[in-house]
Amino acid sequence: MRDFQTIQNTAFDLIIIGGGINGAAVARDAAWRGLKTIVVDKEDFGGGTTSWSTRLVHGGLRYLEYFEFHLVRESLKEREVLLNAAPHLVKPIQMTIPIYGSGSRSYWEIWAGMMLYDVLSFDKTLLNHRMLPAKKVRQLFRSVNPEDLKGAAQYYDAQAEYAERLCLENILSAEEAGATLLNYVTVVEIQRQDERITSLVCEDQLSGDRFTIKGTDQAVVINTSGPWVDQVLGLGRRGDRQAPIGQDKKMGGTKGSHIIVDPFPGAPDTALYVEAASDGRPYFIVPWLNMYLIGTTDLRYTGDLDRVKANDDEIDYLISETNRVVPTAHLTRKEIKFTYSGVRPLPNAEGKKPGSITRKHILFDHSKEGVSNLISLIGGKLTTHRQVGEEMVDLVYRKWKQPVPECVTDKQRLPGAIMPDAPEIDAALETYGDRVAAESIHHLFLIYGARAPQVLALVDEAADLGEKVVDYLPDIKAQAVYAVRAEMAHTLADICRRRTTLSMQANYGFDALPAVLSALQQHCGWSEAKCDRQSEAYRQFMAENCIPDYLLASPELTRELQPTA
The missing domain is CATH 3.30.9.10 (D-Amino Acid Oxidase, subunit A, domain 2)
Structure with missing residues (x-):
């Protein structure tokens, strides 16, 4: 149960609206520097833009053509930080750019860009680029279209296969440092007096309870709601009347x-x-x-x-x-x-082509709009989330005219950080190998890293939790239970779409639902009625967000989309 009474009786230094990757990073940085911090998100952590990304941690090679060298350098530096901070979640990936005569960029232009990319990542641990002639490309990529092929460029960036879990580990790190974290909490009103925000009126979507979040005398409110930034600003109130914050549209996603x-x-x-x-x-x-x-x-x-x-x-x-x-x-x-x-939470840029809109982030201080203690993040990428957190907390201290304490997140590893040859993996195979499939144990370490033994420990509590959710994937029932007990999951979408990737691998998650619901009913106290409600809500979520329109009436999905009998 969430203790809203204690929250109402607490004064916070930093109040963060939006628990995507950037809000989570701000919370993590702030909490580890000792600030009393709270995060609220109207849905699940990472449930917005974070979970819909291409899952790459990259330097932004194409930003070079817009002369955004600072952004590329920043991204490349942060890529290196994340490779070290979360080696279980962020891994090198080789990229190949086929170059065609009909393309907008010539072989020599791309070569020049690759050399600059290497220069800007001078402190990287990944390999430098190499250029391939057309003949070599045809040998290595025999199925790539050879017509008008001039060659290719190869280089390394990084991939975050489980981007949602990268966000979650920032949340868990913030929690470890003392932050208060609330998903499924909607901000209903932003109360102002004179030039300051004094409190947020919130509603818990899970219980319907309303409560108030108050700040200290110096509190700062951080709006990291991504594409919803303008909607949040529209919640402003002064006294008993609505008073939206600012007049200009900030977002143009x-x-x-x-x-x-x-x-x-x-x-x-x-x-x-x-x-x-x-x-x-x-x-x-x-x-x-x-x-x-x-x-x-x-x-x-x-x-x-x-x-x-x-x-x-x-x-x-x-x-x-x-x-x-x-x-x-x-x-x-x-x-x-x-x-x-x-x-994408991009700045409003009327008249510009979508691809040319800057990807650099902006910390918008609303003091110029008459609100002295509000900062909105405009922009922000998966790759640079830690840097956003550092900059935002630095700005808070500067607003207070206080010395800025040292940031620790550039050196601190995330809670699950573990290397692929860690001895804990062999220990887990020895302890649980007779009850959990070896591929499942390895899978848990890929997802949870150093926290995988906590998931496996549930098998000691109930042997059935070591069983696979579906026979063709390595996920086990314990993951669903662990998501609810330890990772603030409240819905089937939280479990299947963001704590795991069952939604994306198991027939939109429909194949996994029977085993997941059975485990939740037996081990998390979900009633049959709650399982039915959650099942129906999950099917609606899939239909509205993930299943193509041309498939919605197909015979194979019609049955799956029907509410539970």
Whole structure:
């Protein structure tokens, strides 16, 4: 149970609205510097833009053409920090850029960009780039379209296969340092007096309870709500009347969609970074959890931020462009296993092409709009979240006109940090190898890292928790129970979409629901009625966000989408 009475009786130094990767990073940094910190998110942690990303921790090679050298350098530095801070979640990945005569960038331009990329990542542990002539490319990538091929560039970036868990580990680190963290809490009102925010009126979506979060005399409110920044600013009140904060629109997000497919004929062993022929936009074909993640699009978006879905045209665009680059693929809509889409929290930039809008983040101090203790984050990327946290907390101390304490997050590892040859893995295999499949044990260390033994310990409590959720995936029932007990999961989407990747691998998660619900009923006290409600809500979530429109009426999914009898 959440103790709202204690929260109401506590004065916080930092009140953070939005628990995506950037809000989590701010909370982590602030809490470890000793600030009394609270985070609220109207949905689950990482449930917005964080969970809809391409899952790459990269320097932003294409930002070079817009002369954003500082952003590229910052991103490359943070990539190195994350490779060390979370080696179980952030891993090197090789990228190959096929270069065509018809492309917008010549072989020599890309070569120059790669050399600059290496210069800006002078302190990296990854290998430098190499350029490949066309003949070598055809030897290494025999299924890549050879027509007008001039060569390729190869380099290394990093991948965060479980981006949602990277966010969660920031949340858990903040909690370890004393922060208060609340998901499924909606900010209803932002109360102001004179030029200061005095309190937030909040509503707990799980219980319906209303409560108030108050700050100290010097408290600062941080708005890291991503694409919802303007909506949060619209909640401002002064006395008994609504008084939105600021007049100008801050956000101008673009929509990015992805598709997931099984391995296809000619699928590359490493990632391809290619240019779409139809519009010149770069996109990725990335190996991901024994499947392929393909994306992303970049379209202006003005629709419902809570209901963002890849449309049929976007899906066809990604299929068509992939078939052009890899002619043997022959992908069709039938090969689509999962789709997802989100909105990038970019600054409002009317008239600019989506791809040219800056990706650098802005810390917007609302003092210039008459609110002295509010800062909004405009922009922000998965790669640079730790840097955002550091900058935001530094700015808070400067606003207080106090000395800025040393930031520790650039050297501190995340809670699950562990190397792939850690002795704990062999110990777990020896202890649980007769009760849990070896592939499942290895899988747990990939996801939870050093915290995997805590998940396995549940098998000592109940042997059935060591069983697989579905026979074709390594996930076990204990993961669902652990998500609820230790990772602040409250819904099936939390468990299947963000604490695990069951939604994306097990037929939209439908194959996994019987085992997951059984485990929750037996070991987490979920009633049959709650299981039915959660099951129906999960099916609605999948239909609204992840299942392509052309599939919604298909016979194979019609039955799955029906509410539990």
